[in-house]
Amino acid sequence: MQSAIENTLDIEQIRRDFPVLDQTVNGRPLVYFDNAATNQKPLPVIHALTRYYEGYNANIHRGIHHLAEQATAAFEASRRAVQSFLNAKHWEEIIFTYGTTDGINLVAQTYGRRFLGKGDEIIISTMEHHSNIVPWQMLCEERGCILKVIPVDDNGELILEEYEKLLSERTKFVSVVHVSNSLGTINPVKTIIDLAHGVGAVVLIDGAQASSHLELDVQALDTDFYVFSAHKLYGPTGMGVLYGKKEILDAMPPYRGGGEMIKEVTFEKTTYNDLPYKFEAGTPNIADVVAVKTALEYMAGLGKENIAAHEHDLLQYATEQLSELEGLRIIGQAKHKIGVISWVMDGIHHQDTGVILDQQGIAVRTGHHCCQPLMQRFGITGTTRASFAVYNTKDEVDRLVTGLRRVQKMML
Amino acid sequence: MTINEKQDEIIEEFDLFEDQLDKTQYIIDLGKKLPPMPESARTDQNRIMGCQSKVWVDAELKGDRLHFYGDSEPTAQISKGLVSLLIRVLSGEKPEDIANADLYFIPRVGMGNLITSLRSGGLASMVERMKAFGRAYAQQTVTVQDPSNA
Numbered sequence: 197m198q199s200a201i202e203n204t205l206d207i208e209q210i211r212r213d214f215p216v217l218d219q220t221v222n223g224r225p226l227v228y229f230d231n232a233a234t235n236q237k238p239l240p241v242i243h244a245l246t247r248y249y250e251g252y253n254a255n256i257h258r259g260i261h262h263l264a265e266q267a268t269a270a271f272e273a274s275r276r277a278v279q280s281f282l283n284a285k286h287w288e289e290i291i292f293t294y295g296t297t298d299g300i301n302l303v304a305q306t307y308g309r310r311f312l313g314k315g316d317e318i319i320i321s322t323m324e325h326h327s328n329i330v331p332w333q334m335l336c337e338e339r340g341c342i343l344k345v346i347p348v349d350d351n352g353e354l355i356l357e358e359y360e361k362l363l364s365e366r367t368k369f370v371s372v373v374h375v376s377n378s379l380g381t382i383n384p385v386k387t388i389i390d391l392a393h394g395v396g397a398v399v400l401i402d403g404a405q406a407s408s409h410l411e412l413d414v415q416a417l418d419t420d421f422y423v424f425s426a427h428k429l430y431g432p433t434g435m436g437v438l439y440g441k442k443e444i445l446d447a448m449p450p451y452r453g454g455g456e457m458i459k460e461v462t463f464e465k466t467t468y469n470d471l472p473y474k475f476e477a478g479t480p481n482i483a484d485v486v487a488v489k490t491a492l493e494y495m496a497g498l499g500k501e502n503i504a505a506h507e508h509d510l511l512q513y514a515t516e517q518l519s520e521l522e523g524l525r526i527i528g529q530a531k532h533k534i535g536v537i538s539w540v541m542d543g544i545h546h547q548d549t550g551v552i553l554d555q556q557g558i559a560v561r562t563g564h565h566c567c568q569p570l571m572q573r574f575g576i577t578g579t580t581r582a583s584f585a586v587y588n589t590k591d592e593v594d595r596l597v598t599g600l601r602r603v604q605k606m607m608l
Numbered sequence: 609m610t611i612n613e614k615q616d617e618i619i620e621e622f623d624l625f626e627d628q629l630d631k632t633q634y635i636i637d638l639g640k641k642l643p644p645m646p647e648s649a650r651t652d653q654n655r656i657m658g659c660q661s662k663v664w665v666d667a668e669l670k671g672d673r674l675h676f677y678g679d680s681e682p683t684a685q686i687s688k689g690l691v692s693l694l695i696r697v698l699s700g701e702k703p704e705d706i707a708n709a710d711l712y713f714i715p716r717v718g719m720g721n722l723i724t725s726l727r728s729g730g731l732a733s734m735v736e737r738m739k740a741f742g743r744a745y746a747q748q749t750v751t752v753q754d755p756s757n758a
């Protein structure tokens with residue numbers, strides 16, 4: 197039995213790992229296509245959480261008792277697991293955060309405040325999530341930096357020639373998304389990073405959508421920072437990772453004060469702890485950090501390339517099927533995409549589409565996907581988006597197509 | 609018909625449908641029948657905030673009765689249908705009755721799922737706006753005479 201699953205995934209078997217999928221919504225079996233927002237959690241991850249709370253819940257690093265040692269060991273084992281997931285050179289380069297947004301804010305508020313000043317230019321792109329726009333706007337306002345934006349073409353790809361034109365000695369920071377959450381576009385981040393380094397800029401890559409779909413290697417990318425959220429890779433919510441190159445992290449001042457981030461506190465002066473603890477103030481999300489190791493193991497068990505291949509099949513199939521619907525226009529036709537498909541339909545509001553699909557048990561996302569500037573670029577207020585995970589099937593895509601035909605029948 | 613009689617009528621109509629989709633279809637069809645609102649009334653002032661799609665509501669006092677007009681952007685047909693249902697219930701009633709109305713038909717017709725799907729609380733905002741009109745005009749009728757009636 198086991199050997200049969202070697203290369204091609206047994207999706208029916210995998211679905212049994214995700215109890216939440218086994219339910220009806222509005223009288224119909226649930227189809228969950230909102231994976232780009234957050235994906236579902238497999239039993240091993242759920243069990244890791246309960247095992248922690250049932251077995252060894254304790255605060256880490258401080259206690260000398262047995263449970264505290266166990267919890268600390270599990271917590272730090274997770275850090276090593278993330279290190280190898282990203283192929284980071286040093287374990288101290290892995291900072292636990294509350295998610296992608298938190299990681300970007302950390303960098304903007306510490307690196308940004310310390311090293312960026314009046315007239316310095318920060319480059320982002322038109323397809324950024326608000327999480328990778330607003331922290332930089334806040335910084336620009338505070339420090340007098342200037343925000344520049346890489347445009348996007350009609351296919352939903354970054355226009356690299358325009359990016360090159362934006363780059364200059366004034367460019368001090370570049371922060372772009374690895375994979376677009378609303379279009380699915382996979383950006384050529386290696387090129388983006390190399391070009392930025394060419395002018396001496398520091399780079400952050402928002403890996404929120406990339407982390408569960410693409411092989412990651414921060415050393416090969418040579419990125420200065422990389423951020424992602426565990427909840428988008430079959431792990432728990434409220435837990436994320438900031439990777440940063442050690443020498444840069446060392447130079448950055450701490451972010452929040454208190455807890456494990458200090459070495460010694462007197463009322464005259466506080467000395468800060470070493471990496472990574474310098475950036476991990478207060479009691480962290482211990483159970484969730486512990487469980488992320490399980491999530492990474494789960495993905496590794498299936499094989500990330502197998503997951504990617506399956507999702508790619510679904511994307512191709514869905515693209516073909518949806519293209520046959522009259523009046524439907526896919527937004528985002530990049531050559532390299534992950535399993536995200538976004539569309540608009542003539543005469544039908546995306547919100548109405550979402551409601552009527554939900555009534556048929558199909559969960560999609562509608563709206564601007566926290567990418568309002570990108571929607572403005574395409575002259576729309578939002579899209580309907582289906583995004584795939586390993587447990588989705590072609591049958592479910594068929595249900596989506598049938599559901600959309602029903603929407604059209606009702607509306608038009 | 610009183611507000612409550614109209615609500616009861618709507619509940620009866622919706623009871624004919626077993627399926628949520630059929631109810632939604634009915635709401636959409638009601639929306640399609642709603643007379644369009646003049647462009648000039650689609651002002652920012654009349655726009656209901658909290659709707660993901662654009663929705664406008666306006667009111668006019670005729671005699672002692674308040675009449676409502678509403679519309680949505682053309683593609684937002686469910687919102688338009690919901691507006692038309694609210695207009696059917698509240699339009700042509702006395703401002704104080706509108707201000708005090710208990711809109712029990714909303715949970716009773718089983719639109720719950722529809723309403724939570726319109727997450728942003730659009731429907732609640734519509735109801736709130738219409739009641740606010742009711743309150744405003746209820747106070748006004750005590751003090752001022754409608755000049756068009758004089």
Ligand SMILES: Cc1ncc(COP(=O)(O)O)c(C=O)c1O
Nearest residue numbers: 295296297325327377404405425
């Ligand atoms: C590309 C991208 N960046 C950032 C975020 C924010 O992630 P989080 O809400 O986990 O901080 C998301 C989540 O939707 C995303 O897709």
